[in-house]
Amino acid sequence: MADTVQNYVELHDINKNYGDFQASHQINFGIEKGKLVALLGPSGSGKTTILRMIAGLETPDSGEIKIDGQVVNHIPANKRGIGFVFQSYALFRYMTVYDNIAMGLQIQKVPKQQIKERVTELLDLVSLKGLENRYPNQLSGGQRQRVAFARAIAPNPQLLLLDEPFAAIDAKVRQELRSWLKEMIGKLGITSIFVTHDQDEAMEVADEIILTNRGRIEQIGSPSEIYTYPKTAFTASFFGQNAQLEGYQAFHTFGDVPGADKALIRPEFVKVYKLDEKQQYPESASIGTVEQISFRGDRTELQINVNGLLITAKRNLGESPIAVGEQVKVFLYRIFVLKGEEVILLENEAVNSNYFNI
Amino acid sequence: MAIKRKKTRVIPGFGLSFGITIAMLSLIVIIPLCSLVVFTAQLSFKEFWETVSRPRVLSSYWVSFSTALVASLINAVMGLILAWVLVRYDFPGKRFMDGLIELPFALPTAVAGISLTHMTVSTGWVGGFFAKFGIPIAYTKAGITIALVFIGIPFVVRSVQPVLEKIDYQYEEAAQILGFSHARTFWKVIFPEIFPALISGFTLAFARCLGEYGSVVFIAGNTPYETEITPLLIMSELQEYDYASATSIALIMLFAAFVILFINAVLQSRASKKIGKIA
Numbered sequence: 238m239a240d241t242v243q244n245y246v247e248l249h250d251i252n253k254n255y256g257d258f259q260a261s262h263q264i265n266f267g268i269e270k271g272k273l274v275a276l277l278g279p280s281g282s283g284k285t286t287i288l289r290m291i292a293g294l295e296t297p298d299s300g301e302i303k304i305d306g307q308v309v310n311h312i313p314a315n316k317r318g319i320g321f322v323f324q325s326y327a328l329f330r331y332m333t334v335y336d337n338i339a340m341g342l343q344i345q346k347v348p349k350q351q352i353k354e355r356v357t358e359l360l361d362l363v364s365l366k367g368l369e370n371r372y373p374n375q376l377s378g379g380q381r382q383r384v385a386f387a388r389a390i391a392p393n394p395q396l397l398l399l400d401e402p403f404a405a406i407d408a409k410v411r412q413e414l415r416s417w418l419k420e421m422i423g424k425l426g427i428t429s430i431f432v433t434h435d436q437d438e439a440m441e442v443a444d445e446i447i448l449t450n451r452g453r454i455e456q457i458g459s460p461s462e463i464y465t466y467p468k469t470a471f472t473a474s475f476f477g478q479n480a481q482l483e484g485y486q487a488f489h490t491f492g493d494v495p496g497a498d499k500a501l502i503r504p505e506f507v508k509v510y511k512l513d514e515k516q517q518y519p520e521s522a523s524i525g526t527v528e529q530i531s532f533r534g535d536r537t538e539l540q541i542n543v544n545g546l547l548i549t550a551k552r553n554l555g556e557s558p559i560a561v562g563e564q565v566k567v568f569l570y571r572i573f574v575l576k577g578e579e580v581i582l583l584e585n586e587a588v589n590s591n592y593f594n595i
Numbered sequence: 596m597a598i599k600r601k602k603t604r605v606i607p608g609f610g611l612s613f614g615i616t617i618a619m620l621s622l623i624v625i626i627p628l629c630s631l632v633v634f635t636a637q638l639s640f641k642e643f644w645e646t647v648s649r650p651r652v653l654s655s656y657w658v659s660f661s662t663a664l665v666a667s668l669i670n671a672v673m674g675l676i677l678a679w680v681l682v683r684y685d686f687p688g689k690r691f692m693d694g695l696i697e698l699p700f701a702l703p704t705a706v707a708g709i710s711l712t713h714m715t716v717s718t719g720w721v722g723g724f725f726a727k728f729g730i731p732i733a734y735t736k737a738g739i740t741i742a743l744v745f746i747g748i749p750f751v752v753r754s755v756q757p758v759l760e761k762i763d764y765q766y767e768e769a770a771q772i773l774g775f776s777h778a779r780t781f782w783k784v785i786f787p788e789i790f791p792a793l794i795s796g797f798t799l800a801f802a803r804c805l806g807e808y809g810s811v812v813f814i815a816g817n818t819p820y821e822t823e824i825t826p827l828l829i830m831s832e833l834q835e836y837d838y839a840s841a842t843s844i845a846l847i848m849l850f851a852a853f854v855i856l857f858i859n860a861v862l863q864s865r866a867s868k869k870i871g872k873i874a
Contacts, residue, residue: 294768315774327765331787331869340783341773372869392773 243306245270245428246291246396251300253286260286261297262452268430268445273422275443276432279475283452284432285400291430292321292398304396320389320427322399326381328373334360334384335369341392359387362421379410386418390425397422399431403438415442436476440464448472466582473573473580477503482546485572488523491583494574501573501580507550509539510566511557521587522566530561543567631849634842646843651819652828656847659825662736663804666743671797673744674751675789681752682759696752699745704809711742712814734816739824742810747800754796758789791866798859802852 244267251264260283268274276284289295291302293314302309309317328337338359342352360366363383373381382402389397402418403411419442422429433439439446440460448455448463448471456463456472467473474481485491485500510516525543539550539559550567552559559565570588574581635643646652681693699707713719715733717726725732732738762785770780808826815822825848832841 292772294771314768314772319772321769321772323765323769325763325765327763327769329766329769329784332783340775344774344779374869388773 243270244268244303245272245305246430247301247303248287248291249301249303251287251290251297251302253283253290253295253297259452261290264300264454266447266454266457268428270428271426272444273419273429273442274431274445274447275439276430276447276449277436277439277443278434278449278455280434281451282449284434284449287449288398288400288430288432291396292319293317294321318395320392320394320397322382322385322389322397322402324401324404326373326385326405328381328384328388330373333370333372334365334376337373337384338387338391341388345392355391359391363387377410378406379414382406382414386421390427395428397427397429399429401432401434403433403435411438418442448475450475467573467580470575470578470580473501473575477505478549479503480548482548484546485574487544487546488521488567488569488572491569491572491585494576494581494583497574497576497581499575501575502548502569503573504538504549504551506570506572507548508568508570509541509550509552509559510568511559512564512566514557514566516566516568518568518585518587519566521585522568525565525567527559527561527563527565530559539565541565541567628849631842631846634838635846637839638843642839643843646840647847651823652825652844654820655823655825655828658736658739658821658823659805660851662739662743662824663801663807666740666747666804667797667801669740669744670747670751670800671793674748674796674800675755675793677748678752678755678759682756696749698749699747700749704746704807705813707745708742708810708813711745711810712738715741715814733814734818734822736822738814738816739811739822742814743804743807746807746810747804750800750803751793751796754792754799755789758792759785762788787866791863794862794866795859798855802855805848805851805855 246268248264248266251261252259253261262283264283264287276287278284286295290297291304293309293312297310304317304319314321329340332340335356338356339352342355347355356369360369363386365380365383365387368376368380373384376384382405399418403414406414415438431442443460445457446460446463447457450471455475456468458466463472464476467476473479479501480503482500482502483498485497485502486493510522516522523543525541525548527539528542528547529540531538536551536553537559539552541548541550548567569585571582571584574583638646677696681689681696712733715722715738717723717731717733719733722732730737732741766784766788767780770784775783806826808824808830811824812827815824815827817823817827825844829841829844829848832838832844
């Protein structure tokens with residue numbers, strides 16, 4: 238037991254149906270203690286159902302949920318040692334910030350003095366000191382989220398569950414809160430699972446991503462692993478800003494995959510050169526026409542038509558500008574080739590060969 | 596002077612609609628109420644005071660207020676339960692039951708009075724049962740209260756129902772995870788949400804019960820000092836062509852109605868301050 242890493246949360250063969258709708262199908266995964274995990278997927282993929290089953294707000298039709306080695310299927314939500322942050326926070330509107338945070342402790346019959354100390358400590362932690370007598374409606378969205386967070390961790394749960402914690406906040410504050418939450422959870426060392434539909438959020442915040450699709454788990458892995466080496470067609474197409482195209486053979490020097498039907502190209506796979514710019518692998522570049530340019534602040538995004546295939550590429554501001562209608566050289570480093578549910582990563586063969594043309 | 600700033604609205608016609616509002620309010624509310632004051636002004640203050648403080652009138656106030664209060668309290672509890680069942684559960688016949696709630700609004704009050712009286716006299720279904728234990732219902736204050744419960748129930752149900760429908764289940768789930776008992780969840784989480792609506796339903800029912808005449812006169816028996824309600828007293832003054840006395844008593848009732856609605860408004864604004872509805 239000493240040398241094996243024990244999973245703090247484990248799901249075994251979980252199934253859940255709502256009438257004809259299959260919300261969860263054969264869900265299996267384990268989460269190590271202290272990890273911050275994202276349940277990521279498009280809406281309706283069953284990620285929230287999984288979270289709610291772990292919390293005890295829903296009961297699986299079959300399968301086992303274990304928390305800390307104990308099967309919790311029949312343990313009520315409040316005995317599972319969890320904290321839950323709701324999507325709309327669900328702060329009690331008729332209670333002050335103080336009472337909201339203190340409520341969980343009051344129910345556990347913690348002595349008054351201790352409650353006061355704990356709440357003060359938490360208010361300090363989430364930097365809401367001095368706002369304890371406000372009502373939730375008198376707070377901003379970000380402050381409300383921090384109250385919800387403090388309320389959830391007040392009774393010292395071993396597992397923190399967050400349902401779309403950033404969905405209700407405007408974009409600018411969201412960015413701040415992401416790093417705040419990651420830092421906070423790291424500081425507390427509490428095992429956490431959060432649900433999100435935003436791939437950037439999942440990649441930025443989580444140690445590990447569980448990608449769900451149509452009630453099933455597509456892939457589990459670290460953000461870089463799951464982004465760089467997708468194992469299924471869905472995973473490959475879910476991440477990044479993909480252009481899907483048929484007939485990738487039109488681009489030079491890629492191996493052939495028999496039976497493949499489509500290819501995915503992410504903008505970072507593409508390098509664009511002006512016709513007079515020097516290029517490392519001239520033999521494997523294709524000529525295309527720029528159809529559209531959009532300015533994105535730190536970069537420009539180009540839509541390029543290469544032999545009737547439309548691909549997206551990025552160009553940094555430092556590089557010499559390109560105009561609409563201009564002919565450019567397009568080089569692809571790698572592509573994802575899709576074959577049914579499978580995905581194959583193809584590197585451009587020129588990169589590995591010894592052509593150097595400097 | 597307040598409408599100096601010209602703000603363009605999607606739908607124009609503030610002038611017209613405001614004029615209609617004032618005209619309607621004047622015609623059906625303000626002018627009739629003013630006539631009350633004008634009629635009453637025929638009496639000196641001393642005469643007025645003597646009219647409204649005769650022992651028979653005083654006891655009619657007591658009958659009216661006590662029965663209306665008891666009936667509204669019963670309604671507050673029962674109406675809340677009814678609204679709860681209609682919002683939170685699904686069962687066959689729910690729509691039908693929901694529609695039934697409004698029947699007291701639609702039914703002529705005299706019809707309600709006659710049928711309730713018929714039921715509660717000592718030979719009726721319900722009255723007969725209680726008569727065995729020597730408890731009379733019709734022609735007592737209990738009878739009046741029953742009639743008023745019937746009249747007031749839609750006010751509470753229709754006030755509470757929409758608020759209850761809007762309460763997000765997440766609040767209850769949050770309470771569940773924190774380990775709230777069912778009772779605590781209700782009193783700490785749900786009840787504060789519906790309290791303002793409950794108060795407004797209660798006061799509307801109370802105000803309505805104070806003025807109820809049609810259904811009560813049949814069931815009350817109208818014994819002076821015992822089961823004579825104030826609206827009936829006004830009616831009998833009118834039948835004796837003593838308009839000044841009738842309007843004097845009516846003025847007292849009007850004042851009472853104002854006080855009740857004022858208390859309601861105060862309670863409402865205090866409750867909504869917490870959740871910031873009034874910015």
